[in-house]
Amino acid sequence: MAPSQAGYAPTLEKLLKSLKSQSLDASIEALIFLLKRRQVKGDDCANATARMLLQLVARSQWHDVDELLLKVQRTGARLAQAAPHEPVIGNIVRRVLGLIRDEATEDRNADEFGSESVTDLQSLPVPTRPGANPSRPSLVSIATTAQMSKSMFNLLSVVDTADSPMTGASTPVSQAQTTSAQALRSEVIDGIEEIMDEISQADDQIATFADIQIHPGDYVLVYLPSPAVERFLVKASAKRRFTVLITSLNMPKATGEAPYAALRKKLNAAGVQTINLATNGLMAYMPRVNKVIFGAKAVYQNGGLLVDSGCYIAARAAQEYSKPVIVLSGVYKFCPEDPADGVSSAELGNSSTFVSYADGPAVDAFEVENTVSEYLPPELVDIYLTNLYVSFPGGVDVFEVLLLLTVSIGAPKLEVILLESWPTTISPKKWDILSSSTHEVVDAMGYDAAHIQAQQRTRSFPQSPVGSFGN
Amino acid sequence: MSKQASKGAAAGKAKKPTKAGTEEKREDVLQAVVLADSFQDRFRPFSLEKPRCLLPLANVPLIEYTLEFLASNGVQDVFIYCGAHSEMIEEYIHNSMRWNPAHGISPFASVEFIRVSDATSTGDFLRDLDGRNLISGDFILVHGDVVANVPLDAALAKHRARREANRDACMTMVLREIGDQPHRAANTRVITPIFVVEPSTGRCLQYDEMHPLQSDGYMILDPAVFSYPEFEIRSDLIDCGIDICTPEVLALWSESFDYELPRKNFLHGVLKDFELNGKVIYTEIVEEGYAARANTLRMYDCISKDILGRWTFPYVPDSNMVRDQAYKRAREGSCIEDGTKLAKDSKVTKSVIGRRTTAGAGTTITRSIIGRRCKIGQNVKIENSYIWDDTTVGDGSSIVNSILADSVIIGKDCIIPEGSLISYGVHISDGTHLPTTPAPRISLLTQEGKPASTEASLVGKSGSGAFFKETTGDDIDSDNDEDEVDPSALDGSLFYTHPNLNLSSESISTLASHSSFDSDDEDQATSGFLQAGSSNSRNRLSSFASNDSEAAAAAEKSDAFHGDAVHGLVDALRNADSDDFDSAKLEFMGLRLANDASDGMMRRAIAEAFVSRASELLSPENGGLDSKKAAETAFTEKKGAVKFIKEVGVGSEKETVQAEFALAMQKSLLDVNGLEGSKAGRLLAAMLQQLYILDVLEEDGILSWWGDSRAAETEGLRVVRGECRDLIKWLEEAEEEESEEVTEDEDSE
Incomplete structure (x- = not known):
């Protein structure tokens, strides 16, 4: 084993390993403090949240759906509050909540309508669109969407009886409660496992678009490449010969080693040239660059991004030279939050990243603010690459975008309730096709349908990130 | 085990890495x-x-x-x-x-x-x-x-x-x-720890502490340290x-x-x-x-500032490490917990404010940390202060560089000056201006933990609380006799009396001077230590303490040290079995540490040891050597002895120090039994010459001894000194004709 793992300090791997031997509460608490200490961050957050919720569903005591929902809500809220700078956690929690409601409703419908409706459902035609895009994503995500849409259909058909968004999916006390709870448990666990699969496959799925986006001879600028970006580049390097400009913060560390050595090694091995850039060299290189690629930490409702700090400068430089900015983001990073709510305020990190605490006069003289993440407005983004589908112009409402996405996947057509606040930029012609897929999109984003319906009445989008799954 | x-x-672990949960056991x-x-x-x-x-x-x-x-x-x-x-x-x-x-x-x-x-x-x-x-x-x-x-x-x-x-x-x-320049946390130190470290392994070889009040500004390196190929002395x-x-x-x-x-x-x-x-x-x-x-109030202040500056990340307020806290970062670098009520035109900069605290209109809060449920009135000014929970501050008051504990009540239009420490439950009535010197420390309890009787003159008519005195409280303002203060008392009481919440505050002169000493200390330490590496001399760590006055204080110690040291050295010089002087040197240094001997004491002891050995050699039973031969034998018989005298006995190239050594030899000769004046004088001349040849003493040092009035104080001394006239003459006359002069000198004996 690597010597680093022989240490005592808690890490996510250790936590995940010890999940079974530890009590559930202790595991959750441990994760919360890993988050608070920033020992778990970035892409690990989504995975860790999903795994913790899986444990919660599997191991905690609950007897009906309401109880389970409450538990997930509470734990989810605690996790989200532990790391307010990681909106992805909230996304995962919302998705799990939506999943539970779906499954619960399905069960209830099965109770109410008997087996008939189920057969009806299964016999539903799943239309394949003739013009389906050849570069559609892997079967898994389609399967997932299809399954979700089935459940969505059921949900919608009974949703009228729901009182409020929060309890919309409550299950009436049933005589077969225990069995249904067990069934529900295993279904929800399956669902969460699917979410986990989706999270773990997202980067690979995004990378399948690499050779479409990166062309031979391209100069590609990456800024603080995230794992998704790294995978994207490596995948592209299998087929293409291009040049990567790796930009990192201008931070000479004691080690003297250039950052991203592993990535450079991999790319060089594949015959791709790499150039290291400091932030201050960005503008000078930009005229030669063909495209700029970032990984997003989160994508907000308006299409704006939460990114590593410094991306803004790179994106702005790209805009100045009219170079396309491509953003890689799994769909699970799409958040319903609006940056206007103040969620976009930059996270501050450790001041000693830039000024050593040993440097006495500087410590006394400066107010050091080390922003580790920042908001990138949608105007600066040209293409979003997701694990579901590629590419749309920046500055478009994410919902609209997602509609386009699902349409091109060829999702089954369903009856929907339209949101009246929907943007009107989409031609009426497309409406029926588009609307048919709305709910997978909504589902994929973790909205629960009941909630959307409520929103439709009030004609506005949810305001608070936490509000949608309870406080 | x-x-x-x-x-x-x-x-x-290596065998079954997949088995979850084994780690716990x-x-x-x-x-x-x-x-x-x-x-x-x-x-x-x-x-x-x-x-x-x-x-x-x-x-x-x-x-x-x-x-x-x-x-x-x-x-x-x-x-x-x-x-x-x-x-x-x-x-x-x-x-x-x-x-x-x-x-x-x-x-x-x-x-x-x-x-x-x-x-x-x-x-x-x-x-x-x-x-x-x-x-x-x-x-x-x-x-x-x-x-x-x-x-x-x-x-x-x-x-x-x-x-x-x-x-x-x-x-x-x-x-x-x-790092190169001490930051604020280092500047609050009174005691400077000094580690002697072997850089390649990180092994600590010696540890000492320095503080500005010690009478002797030296740190003595353990001679054993020099046996390591390299070492660093770090303060x-x-x-x-x-x-x-x-x-x-x-x-x-x-x-x-x-x-x-x-x-x-x-x-x-x-x-x-x-x-x-x-x-x-x-x-x-x-x-x-x-x-x-956070072991002093100044460190408390310093760490609080560092937390606000996010140096302690992730232990910052908006990480909400403690369970029921819900701080959020707000504008102007502040962290404010949910549920505070701050008036619209109040201004909060770089501060932390806890839940359910209210602040009225026109209030400014700068670089302060305020707890929960505090009520802060209108037009209050709070700067660089720490206010704990449940405290009330009346309208128009101003609080600067102070600490207010839980449940304190400050009336309207009060002025709480720099350095105030106001303890639990103290009530200060409206319009009270606390005195600036000495910095007020107000408590409901006395030092013994008993309720104190309220001093109305201090806290106002309706107030409660009294000036908090401590036993060592005398030195609050007695800056003059600080040299006599025990360092630990300094560390405790000075900080205590002068929390010095603001380093730039002029009212706290004592501490300011100490902190400047501190930094001086470090600089000198560094330069001194650099020399140490090359010349292996003792290191001068600070310049402010006199080191002559210690003799009296350590008089009784010095006797014991002198006797033991001389005895040990002479034994080593006599020892015919081994010609290694190192163990004697170690023993001597051990004695020196044990008795905390000063340089002067060491010098005298070494001078006497060699003189008595040389005079022994003159006597018939030891071979009856002539003075020149005796001097040479005494110094060179044992390997390392010359180096020892040079480093430990003399220890400096300054002429005054060298003169001291010569004087010590002269005085020791007088005490030797059975050696009349002129013979003693000849021996001294021979020894001085020998030391000159061996490069231990320099010309200037010997001449300076010759000119020293102490060398001719008594009749006996004068006689001994007289015999060295030829040597001095020789030294004065020529360096270039050295060989000739040596012969002449021999003749004169």
Whole structure:
């Protein structure tokens, strides 16, 4: 084993390993403090949240759906509050909540309508669109969407009886409660496992678009490449010969080693040239660059991004030279939050990243603010690459975008309730096709349908990130 | 034993890495010992009612930082030693969801409290711990007031590796480097720790402490240090008391029943006795991360500022490490908890404000930390101050550089000047202007913890509280006799009387001068030490202390030292079996350390030793050599003797010092029995010449002795001196005709 793992300090791997031997509460608490200490961050957050919720569903005591929902809500809220700078956690929690409601409703419908409706459902035609895009994503995500849409259909058909968004999916006390709870448990666990699969496959799925986006001879600028970006580049390097400009913060560390050595090694091995850039060299290189690629930490409702700090400068430089900015983001990073709510305020990190605490006069003289993440407005983004589908112009409402996405996947057509606040930029012609897929999109984003319906009445989008799954 | 255990665990881990949960059952769980009482009263009057480690630092009890630090490093078992107010600490931990293992979510497998009823020092705690056999392997020893985010994994791994290589490697100290220029945390130090470290291994060779009030501005390097190929003398290390120890450390504590302090006594002692016990102590010098101890009020201030500056990340208010806190970052670099009510036109900059605190219109709060449920009126000005929970501040008051404890009531239009410490429940009535000097410390209790009678002149008519005096309170303003103050008293009382919340404050002259001494100290230390590397001389650490006056103080010591030292050296010179002088040198240095001998004392002792050896050689039973031969034999017979005289006896190229040595030889000759004046004089001349030839004394030094009036004070001295006239003449006349002159000189004898 690597010597680093022989240490005592808690890490996510250790936590995940010890999940079974530890009590559930202790595991959750441990994760919360890993988050608070920033020992778990970035892409690990989504995975860790999903795994913790899986444990919660599997191991905690609950007897009906309401109880389970409450538990997930509470734990989810605690996790989200532990790391307010990681909106992805909230996304995962919302998705799990939506999943539970779906499954619960399905069960209830099965109770109410008997087996008939189920057969009806299964016999539903799943239309394949003739013009389906050849570069559609892997079967898994389609399967997932299809399954979700089935459940969505059921949900919608009974949703009228729901009182409020929060309890919309409550299950009436049933005589077969225990069995249904067990069934529900295993279904929800399956669902969460699917979410986990989706999270773990997202980067690979995004990378399948690499050779479409990166062309031979391209100069590609990456800024603080995230794992998704790294995978994207490596995948592209299998087929293409291009040049990567790796930009990192201008931070000479004691080690003297250039950052991203592993990535450079991999790319060089594949015959791709790499150039290291400091932030201050960005503008000078930009005229030669063909495209700029970032990984997003989160994508907000308006299409704006939460990114590593410094991306803004790179994106702005790209805009100045009219170079396309491509953003890689799994769909699970799409958040319903609006940056206007103040969620976009930059996270501050450790001041000693830039000024050593040993440097006495500087410590006394400066107010050091080390922003580790920042908001990138949608105007600066040209293409979003997701694990579901590629590419749309920046500055478009994410919902609209997602509609386009699902349409091109060829999702089954369903009856929907339209949101009246929907943007009107989409031609009426497309409406029926588009609307048919709305709910997978909504589902994929973790909205629960009941909630959307409520929103439709009030004609506005949810305001608070936490509000949608309870406080 | 723990060596085997860790090996076994590693092997087991390698074999079945997939089996989840086995990790928990590793035998070598990491244990930690928290010393929650430091036996100091620097935080009084606040620590009268609450133990220091429960005092809020940025609205979080200090001990939370320590425990969080331990948890983040994977500690499993925690033993907390409490002294004063132990029941409060126990209750706090017991009620804490986060730390009490009974609640099932604690990162610790066990938290145990140990009470020692009659403990008066840290040493008592550790000796008690040794008796309990609770510690099975390596453990981390920390104080209950540490704020740190340094990861210990690397240090632990290195410690373990060293232990497996050498069983005597018993302790690793985690030290933080300061860098070229000291920062504010380093500037608050009164005692400068000095570590002599072997840079390649990090082994600590010697430890000493310097403080500005010591009469002797020297630190004496242990001669053993020079046997290492290289060493660094560092005063640029912050020592925040984080030690990785093996159980042997406890045994060492038990062996020395009089050790009290972990550094000054224990570390110094163990390193000094390396020859005896063979124990080796290492340092782990970290260059990144934050580590500090809130052990003085100035450090409290400094760490609070660092928390606001996010140097302690992730231990910052908006991380909300404590369970029920909900701070959010707000504009202007502040952290404000949900549920505060701040008037629209109040201005809050770089501050932390707790839940349910209200601030009225026109109030400005700058660089301050305010607890929960405080009521702050209109047009209040609060600057660089720390206000704990439930305090009320009336309209129009101003508070600068002060600490206000829980439930204090400040009336309207009061002025709380710099450096004020206002303890629990004090009430200051409307319109009171507290005096600026001495900095007010107001408490409801007296030093003995009894209710104090209210001083209406201080707190106003309707107020309650009295000036808090302490026993050593005399030196509050007695800056003049500071030279006589015991350093620990300085550390305690000066900080206490002058918390010096603002370094630039002019009113606190004592401390300002001390802190400037401190930095001077360091500079000089560095330069002095650089010389040490090349010339191996004693190091001049600071310039402000006189070192002649110590003779009287140490008079009785000096006699004992002189006798022993001379005896030992002469024995070594006589010893025909060995021509190695090193052991004698070691012995001499040992004596020197034991008696805290001054340079002058050493000089006299060495001079006398060689003189008596030389005069012995003159006598018939020892061969009846002539004076020249005797002098030569005395100095060169034993290898290393010349070097010894040069480094230890004379120790400097300054002519005054060399003259002193010559004078010491002259005086010693008078005391030799059976040696009449002229013969003694000839011997002196021969010895001086010999030393000149051997490059120990220089021309200027000898001439300066010749011109010194003390050399001719008495008749006897004059006679002895007279015989050296030829030598002086020779020295004065020519250097270029050296060979000729030597012959002539021989003739004159």
